[in-house]
Amino acid sequence: MANGDAVPKILPKGGGGGEVKKKNGQANGRTRRALGDIGNIVTGPAVGAKPQTKVSHPITRRSAAQLIAKGQEPVQKNKTKPLVTKGVAARKVGVPAKAEAIKKDYVKAKAGTISGICPEEDVKTIEKIPLKERKVRKSGKTLTSILTARSKAACGLSNKPRSQIVDIDAADIDNHLAGVEYVEDIYKFYKLTEDENRPCDYMDSQPEINDRVRAILVDWLIEAHKRFELRPESLYLTVNIMDRFLSEEPVPRRELQLLCISSMLIASKYEEIWAPEQVNDFLTITDNAYVRDQILLMEKVILGKLEWYLTVPTPYVFLVRYIKAAVPSDQEMENMTFFLAELGLMNYTTVISYCPSKIAASAVYAARSTLNRSPRWTDTLKHHTGYTEDQLRECAKQLVSFHFGAAENKLKAVYRKFSSPDRCAVALLPPARDVHIGSS
Structure with missing residues (x-):
């Protein structure tokens, strides 16, 4: 009987000549495949296979x-x-x-x-x-463009090209007195402060004054202003001082003329290069209805009530700027604008209802309508005034209605002043029909 050493060793299935497969699962001469095929790992050559080029990295x-x-x-x-x-x-x-x-x-x-x-x-x-499909399709407007447009609209700025706006200060670039570097900021300040120095509605607090009496006073002031040959800004400041004082203090009718000449004396000292030299000049135009001391006392009372604040933006301040912006402007255009503005100055409702800048801009718009200038309102005017046609139309209609009734009105100081040839006789021109709302 053969011993245990003679028992042949059991070979693994499917092959011979190799070692017995161990329990731990190690393959004979092969690397164990732990995760299955991974696609790009090169294994070692099989036993007896032809040697291949050794590659030590994955094939990419x-x-x-x-x-x-x-x-x-x-x-x-x-x-x-x-x-x-x-x-x-x-x-x-x-x-x-x-x-x-x-x-x-x-x-x-x-x-x-x-x-x-x-x-x-x-x-x-x-x-x-x-x-074209690879590009991200965007909406027409971005958030930044929308916010920018809203900010400009809130500030009243125009999105139109700057080339459409005429540089009205280009001719004064070498004139140091014109203040070209500061003029834009000056007028922005005027518009911000114009409401602070406007007269309020004072007719209810003045028992002896009505709209008609005030119109008579302003008509008389225009005559006196013309007689003394004063500057235009003196007239507008005189009316402003008078209205502001009436807003603060009730004045009896017998002292109204005294208030007028005292206001003109203050305005002349402030605006004129050569003011009337003597108070007696003002007493003359009143037929000596007052004495010198009364005028000086009223002057002191007015300045105290107004707290000596005389640097105010009147309609004249805006008129000179807006007429300059109405390019091309000529003498006829300038006189027509001042004619309509002084008609508005006589009307109490116009002065109380509209701020000085709007009165000035409306006068320019009404003047262009009267003279058939086209277009009626330009981008340059819109830029410098800050007003559109729709914002000015109502005030302009009032000024044109005053022009319709100027010839028949008993108070003819303005009409006579602008009927003279040296004023281009603009008062004699037919009023603008397309903005007329009827005489008042």
Whole structure:
């Protein structure tokens, strides 16, 4: 009986000449496949197989292209079972292909095409997407443009090109007295402060004054202003001082003329280069109804009540600027504007209802309408005045209605003043029909 040493050793199934397979599962001469096929890992050569070029790194498209360029082929991992990349339908890895095709795939991969992540039928390469579809479709306006437009609208600024707005200060660039560097800021300040120095509605607090009496006083002031040959700004400041004082203090009718000449004396001292030299000049035009001390006392009372504040933006301040902006402007245009503005100065409702800048802008608009200037309102005027045609139309209609009734009105100081040839006789021109709302 044979001993245990004579028993032949059991060989593993399917092969001979190898060692017995151990319980720990180590394969004879092979690396154990822990996770199955992963597609691009090159394993060692099988026992007895022909030696292959040793590759110590995974085969990528780039390295495969380099191998092919050197006359080599990428190593197949398994000749009997094709490897399928996860998510890619039946694509063999390592099959020899032309270098140009692999290079093309590599270029596509760098451009952003990713293979092996989703099925090929669902993948759209960048080359297949039209250029216009690749761009992000944006709405016509961005948030920044919308906020900018709203900010400009809130500030009253225009979005129109600057080239449409005439530089009215270009001719005065060398005139140091014109203050070209500061004129825009000055008028912005005037518009901000014009409401602080406007007279309030004082007719209810003045028992002996009505609209008609005030119109008579202003008509008389215009005559006195013309007789003394004073500057235009003196007239507007005189009326402003008178109205502001009446807003603060009730005045009996017998002292109204005294208030007028005292206001003109103050305005002359403030505005004129050569003011009337003696108070007696003002006493003369009143037929000596008052004495010198009364005028000086009233002057002191007025200045105290107004707290000596005389630097105020009157309609004249805006008139000279807006007439300059009404390019092209001529003498006829200038006189027509002042004619309509002084008609408005006599009307109590106009002075109380509208601020000085609007009265001045409306006078320019009404004058352009009367003289048939086209267009009636330009971008330059809109820029410098800050008003549109719709904002000025109502006030302009009032001024034109005063023009309709100027010839029949008993108070003719303004009408006579602007009927003279040296004023281009603008008062004799027919009023503008398209803004007329009826005489008042």
